[in-house]
Amino acid sequence: MKKNDLKGWLYLLPAMLFLGVFMVYPLFDVLVYSFEEGYNSASQTYHGVGLYNYAYVLRDPYFLQAVRNTFLLVIITVPVSTGIALLISLGLNAIKPLRNLFQTVYFLPYVTNTLAVGLVFMILFKKTAYTDGLVNLMIKWFGGQSVDFIDGPYWAKMFVLCFYTVWVVMPFKVLILTSALASVNPDYYSAAKMDATPGWRVFTKITLPMISPMIFYLVITGFIGAFKAYSDAIALFSTDLNAAGMNTIVGYVYDMLYGNSGGYPSFASAAALILFAIVLTITCMNLLISKKHVHY
Amino acid sequence: MKIVLKNLTKIFPSRNKKVGGEVIAVNDFDFEIPDGKLIGLLGPSGCGKSTTLNLICGLEPPTSGQIFFGEDDVTHLPPENRGVGLVFQNYALYPHLTVEENIMFPLQNLRGKDRLTREEMQQRVRQAAKLVQIDQLMDRKPSEMSGGQQQRVAIARALVKMPRVLLLDEPLSNLDARLRLQTREEIRRIQQETGITTIFVTHDQDEAMSISDMIVVMKDGIVQQIGPPQEVYDDPANLFVAQFLGTPPINVFNAAVKRETLYIGDEAVLEVPGVGDRPVSAAIRPEGFIPKAGGRFVSKLERVEVMGRDTSVVSTHPESRNTFIRSIVPANAKLAASGERVSFDLYPNKVFIFDAETGERIRFKLKDGDAQ
Amino acid sequence: MQTKLDYKRVERNAALRQRCFTVIDYVFLTLWAVMVLFPFYWMLLTSVKSYSAYNSEYIPQFFTLSPTFQNYVDAFTAVPLAKYFLNTIIFTVLTTGLMMVVIIPAAFAFARLEFKGKQLAFTVFLSLMMIPNELVVITNFVTITNLRLRNTFTGLILPSVTSVFYIYLLKESFEQIPDELYRAARVDGTTDFEYLTRVMIPISKPTLVTIVILKVIECWNSYVWPRLITDNPNYYLVSNGIQEIRENGFGRENIPAMMAAVVVISVPLIILFLVFHKKIMAGVSRGGLKG
Numbered sequence: 001m002k003k004n005d006l007k008g009w010l011y012l013l014p015a016m017l018f019l020g021v022f023m024v025y026p027l028f029d030v031l032v033y034s035f036e037e038g039y040n041s042a043s044q045t046y047h048g049v050g051l052y053n054y055a056y057v058l059r060d061p062y063f064l065q066a067v068r069n070t071f072l073l074v075i076i077t078v079p080v081s082t083g084i085a086l087l088i089s090l091g092l093n094a095i096k097p098l099r100n101l102f103q104t105v106y107f108l109p110y111v112t113n114t115l116a117v118g119l120v121f122m123i124l125f126k127k128t129a130y131t132d133g134l135v136n137l138m139i140k141w142f143g144g145q146s147v148d149f150i151d152g153p154y155w156a157k158m159f160v161l162c163f164y165t166v167w168v169v170m171p172f173k174v175l176i177l178t179s180a181l182a183s184v185n186p187d188y189y190s191a192a193k194m195d196a197t198p199g200w201r202v203f204t205k206i207t208l209p210m211i212s213p214m215i216f217y218l219v220i221t222g223f224i225g226a227f228k229a230y231s232d233a234i235a236l237f238s239t240d241l242n243a244a245g246m247n248t249i250v251g252y253v254y255d256m257l258y259g260n261s262g263g264y265p266s267f268a269s270a271a272a273l274i275l276f277a278i279v280l281t282i283t284c285m286n287l288l289i290s291k292k293h294v295h296y
Numbered sequence: 297m298k299i300v301l302k303n304l305t306k307i308f309p310s311r312n313k314k315v316g317g318e319v320i321a322v323n324d325f326d327f328e329i330p331d332g333k334l335i336g337l338l339g340p341s342g343c344g345k346s347t348t349l350n351l352i353c354g355l356e357p358p359t360s361g362q363i364f365f366g367e368d369d370v371t372h373l374p375p376e377n378r379g380v381g382l383v384f385q386n387y388a389l390y391p392h393l394t395v396e397e398n399i400m401f402p403l404q405n406l407r408g409k410d411r412l413t414r415e416e417m418q419q420r421v422r423q424a425a426k427l428v429q430i431d432q433l434m435d436r437k438p439s440e441m442s443g444g445q446q447q448r449v450a451i452a453r454a455l456v457k458m459p460r461v462l463l464l465d466e467p468l469s470n471l472d473a474r475l476r477l478q479t480r481e482e483i484r485r486i487q488q489e490t491g492i493t494t495i496f497v498t499h500d501q502d503e504a505m506s507i508s509d510m511i512v513v514m515k516d517g518i519v520q521q522i523g524p525p526q527e528v529y530d531d532p533a534n535l536f537v538a539q540f541l542g543t544p545p546i547n548v549f550n551a552a553v554k555r556e557t558l559y560i561g562d563e564a565v566l567e568v569p570g571v572g573d574r575p576v577s578a579a580i581r582p583e584g585f586i587p588k589a590g591g592r593f594v595s596k597l598e599r600v601e602v603m604g605r606d607t608s609v610v611s612t613h614p615e616s617r618n619t620f621i622r623s624i625v626p627a628n629a630k631l632a633a634s635g636e637r638v639s640f641d642l643y644p645n646k647v648f649i650f651d652a653e654t655g656e657r658i659r660f661k662l663k664d665g666d667a668q
Numbered sequence: 669m670q671t672k673l674d675y676k677r678v679e680r681n682a683a684l685r686q687r688c689f690t691v692i693d694y695v696f697l698t699l700w701a702v703m704v705l706f707p708f709y710w711m712l713l714t715s716v717k718s719y720s721a722y723n724s725e726y727i728p729q730f731f732t733l734s735p736t737f738q739n740y741v742d743a744f745t746a747v748p749l750a751k752y753f754l755n756t757i758i759f760t761v762l763t764t765g766l767m768m769v770v771i772i773p774a775a776f777a778f779a780r781l782e783f784k785g786k787q788l789a790f791t792v793f794l795s796l797m798m799i800p801n802e803l804v805v806i807t808n809f810v811t812i813t814n815l816r817l818r819n820t821f822t823g824l825i826l827p828s829v830t831s832v833f834y835i836y837l838l839k840e841s842f843e844q845i846p847d848e849l850y851r852a853a854r855v856d857g858t859t860d861f862e863y864l865t866r867v868m869i870p871i872s873k874p875t876l877v878t879i880v881i882l883k884v885i886e887c888w889n890s891y892v893w894p895r896l897i898t899d900n901p902n903y904y905l906v907s908n909g910i911q912e913i914r915e916n917g918f919g920r921e922n923i924p925a926m927m928a929a930v931v932v933i934s935v936p937l938i939i940l941f942l943v944f945h946k947k948i949m950a951g952v953s954r955g956g957l958k959g
Binding site for chain 3: 004005006007008009011012014015016018019021022023024025026027029030033087088091092094095098102103104105106107108109110111112113114115116117119120121123124130131132133134137167170172175176179224228230231234238239250253254257258265268269272273275276279
Binding site: 185187188190191192193194195196197198201205206209210 | 381390402404406454
């Protein structure tokens with residue numbers, strides 16, 4: 001018996017070691033950091049314990065800008081991407097020929113490097129002295145005014161960021177929703193057909209309730225993912241996000257830790273914990289709402 | 297409503313793409329279903345009975361042939377316009393709706409001049425629920441009910457829109473043995489109360505025999521025989537039908553007819569007037585054996601199983617195609633056994649002979665002059 | 669007669685509506701496919717345009733008649749793209765390999781072995797799945813810095829060799845293997861370790877392959893941690909390389925060369941995807957549905 005216990009823990013040992021050092025310990029450490037005032041990374045000393053780090057971060061205009069950007073990004077991209085993904089999945093579900101091809105194509109962005117493809121988006125949207133860029137060309141076809149989406153007005157930059165984010169998260173959502181739709185027992189649709197159920201009613205009364213758990217799952221993970229947005233912004237607006245006014249909360253954390261304005265793990269920790277609190281609150285709210293509306 | 301199937305054929309492309317070719321699921325089905333009857337579509341799995349059901353309700357288009365409801369040709373009519381009620385094998389109840397909402401679902405789809413007020417709908421739902429005796433459970437969700445109760449809800453949902461035809465796909469297969477007996481009586485009762493022409497699909501011959509007005513036996517997409525259950529049982533058209541109906545199953549032997557006499561092995565067991573000399577398959581119903589000393593059919597006794605009212609005699613015979621021959625005799629019958637041998641006489645009307653090659657029935661004249 | 673005509677019309681309307689819907693559906697799906705593929709096309713197209721041709725196009729051209737591979741040559745000569753590439757391969761192989769060594773025994777212990785405290789340990793593992801990376805990265809950065817492991821492969825690799833999620837996925841897969849096999853193997857005198865290597869791993873190969881592929885994708889695309897932990901271009905991975913190229917590489921305006929570099933680093937994953945797309949999609953949707 002004793003020997004068996006030992007053996008079990010022995011098999012777990014490597015994983016526990018790594019998780020302990022790189023996940024559990026940091027979890028407590030980040031709390032400690034966030035309360036240590038005036039921490040100096042060079043000498044590893046601090047001169048007090050308190051809420052100063054939080055107060056500083058919450059008053060930092062860069063942080064507030066990052067919070068504003070992140071919230072805008074979340075509020076726009078989560079509903080838009082989920083909605084479009086639902087449309088695409090419904091479309092996919094209704095066809096037979098070419099279905100697999102479409103599905104595979106749609107999933108392609110999932111495996112590509114966010115930074116690399118972001119660069120392509122940057123080129124498509126950017127306006128330089130030499131060229132207005134492809135997107136502006138199209139805007140002009142339709143009689144619009146060209147605008148620099150990368151270095152131009154705030155709304156334009158926000159638009160590109162949202163656009164690219166939606167493009168990046170779509171593969172996962174389409175995949176999940178398509179398999180959710182495909183797993184609905186076809187007998188329900190046959191039964192509805194026998195009962196002369198109109199199309200919209202099949203959708204609202206059968207399809208939606210049946211896949212509602214997956215939709216809520218996507219909304220919840222979508223919120224969490226969008227709150228952690230970072231590399232999409234980097235890809236589009238380069239590493240100095242504060243200068244571009246397009247920083248995100250996660251970007252702020254990393255900037256505080258390292259980079260041009262870096263070297264402040266305490267501020268970074270405080271900001272990361274604030275982000276964690278926001279995400280936790282919103283996830284809990286989501287879960288409460290889904291309890292009420294998901295029918296299983 | 298009378299239903300007429302005219303030369304109905306359904307061909308699917310083969311599922312195995314490499315082999316290619318096609319599968320004939322239903323082949324030239326020709327049948328007129330009289331109004332207000334309960335019809336059992338019977339056959340082993342893969343015989344095309346479910347496809348036939350899908351053709352009738354319109355979920356599949358036929359490859360050729362026609363379907364009439366009364367005088368109307370509905371062959372190409374979409375299912376929603378046919379006025380058909382369908383009960384699915386797994387019931388297909390909407391899990392997120394209560395019993396009441398499930399039953400009401402078809403009514404809420406009615407538009408235009410058929411539109412019902414809320415009161416009318418509730419009235420109809422109550423009626424349907426009462427008919428299937430689930431009016432106490434209206435607020436339950438399907439997951440909170442037993443299989444039998446779910447089955448009733450499914451039937452109520454199919455009936456509430458007052459269909460012209462009611463179709464049931466393997467209605468009892470998901471129930472346990474005891475519920476199955478109960479529910480099949482229920483189906484019979486509901487069908488008789490409503491008088492709706494009803495077709496149900498099953499692979500269980502007991503089920504089909506016990507409640508149908510008529511059964512249709514199918515095999516490999518081809519209708520083998522149509523008729524009232526007793527008639528089909530007493531007068532099977534071919535060896536397949538004879539073997540498919542009846543528990544315990546019929547006993548089949550390699551046999552031959554010589555000089556208008558049926559020989560199993562070297563023993564002449566029965567006179568079969570009017571049949572020429574040829575090798576045949578002989579089939580004897582378990583209840584066709586009469587224990588008799590010096591009887592003409594002799595087999596090797598294996599064991600006797602007491603079943604209360606009856607006794608089942610298990611024996612073997614070198615020419616038997618089944619491992620064991622089962623004969624059912626009254627419990628008080630005296631077995632004519634000497635040593636290992638047991639002998640019987642046979643009831644001529646419980647013995648059928650079939651062409652050894654095709655399995656087609658070969659009729660002979662019974663002694664009292666009745667054609668078999 | 670009246671009803672028959674009516675039926676014909678109903679039939680025709682239903683067929684027509686169906687056809688209309690199908691056409692609209694295909695148009696819509698094709699539009700989105702173009703949306704997905706266009707950036708890749710543009711990337712490829714730009715990478716074969718010559719520097720001068722690209723810069724003289726005030727209105728971007730949708731194709732080119734004189735493709736050049738000079739940009740690819742530049743990508744490998746003007747910036748150390750080959751070095752970034754090699755670094756990423758080393759990083760990916762080592763991280764994925766080490767992770768398998770760590771997670772297989774852990775999943776085996778959870779799925780197969782009985783020992784005291786297993787339930788508690790598993791609960792703790794599961795709850796760790798909810799910890800966002802952003803929280804722990806700060807301390808890890810400090811830890812690695814203090815260990816003087818910045819700009820080393822060790823520093824790059826160590827924090828990402830465990831994944832609670834993959835342990836969970838693998839445990840589920842191991843648990844699918846019937847207990848009878850284990851008992852049979854024990855009766856035959858097989859040790860636990862032999863059972864793991866000779867029975868469980870071969871049977872769970874599909875799941876293992878899926879995990880490896882997903883981890884390779886993750887490694888190939890990782891950006892945040894490498895960025896924190898390396899400032900010496902000798903240790904840059906492709907993501908950091910791309911960013912470096914963009915900011916200091918060919919000069920900001922040599923976009924065709926930049927695109928050539930982007931194509932080069934994207935190709936391995938796209939090939940991986942084309943070969944394994946069924947496995948990848950099944951793995952992601954399974955992970956999604958369960959995670």
